[in-house]
Amino acid sequence: MSPAKIIEKALEKGLDIIGITDHNSTRHCKLISKLAATEGIFVLMGAEVTTREEVHCLSFFENDDQLLDFQAYLEAHLPPILNDTKKFGYQVVIDEDEQIIDEIEFLLISALNQSIDQIEQKVHSLGGIFIPAHIDRPSYSITSQLGFIPADLNIDAIEISASCKAESVLPFITKQKDVSIIRNSDAHYEDQIGKVFTTFEMEHRSFDEVKLALHRMLGRNTRIV
């Protein structure tokens, strides 16, 4: 998916906010955020991190400094398993002109050598948002890998996949009864963008407002559509 295509599709679908979360990498966030801003789309910048337990979790950050800090953390904890381009394709970083400016050597779908608790703490130490991803899925989800959501895990929301109904995941939530449930397209291809979405009721589009909405504070809210 090229940055221009992502934005074109988001515009077509009428999305006001999109999240950019490559697997274990934040390196396209800044570019897409910049391009999106010219079209009036707000970008939540982050990564879909694979924890040591092989749980996929979404992480989002407000600014470039936090993003860079987290990128360094990802690179420090990604195991040095080389990407086999025949099997997994090329892991390229591109610029505004869609020219390749870098190629990531190590396989990005590997699990980091950090536990879900360690990653959650890192994300929150940077003021970020931490959301276990597609928790209804039978693989790479917090429920498949850990059976249920640990009572003391500090989460800002949980995410369910496109075809999932929120009621079906309630039994997996032990302590965080008030947690917001959001549903996203988890788009890996252009035609999946905007297939499902969650609305955020808030004052304006900003990182802090998104946080407030996820925690249903000051009258803010989220709603699965």
Add this chain to the structure above:
Amino acid sequence: MQVKDIIKALELKIFGGNQGLDREITGGYTSDLLSDVMGYAENGKIWITLQTHKNVIAIASLKDLAAVILIKGNDPDPDMLVQAIEEGIPVLGTNEEAFEITGKLFNLLNH
């Protein structure tokens, strides 16, 4: 056969949960998916896994498993060990991989 018997036979390390060393073992279950263990492991079995998260103990307790063996030299996470001690579920360790230790346990329990 009790947990303490297999510790000796398989030269396992004991991390904690010693109160449960007299538990009777009915078999083994090897899996790293906690959802799978929650669904299919039967009580009295000894669980072989590389997961070191505290949810391992919650599920071992829920399913009334005899003990947990951590493979490949993995240490339990500190909060996993605290829970294991609280629940009295032995957490054991080996440097071997799942295949080897599972095979040895199978032989031990079936001969």
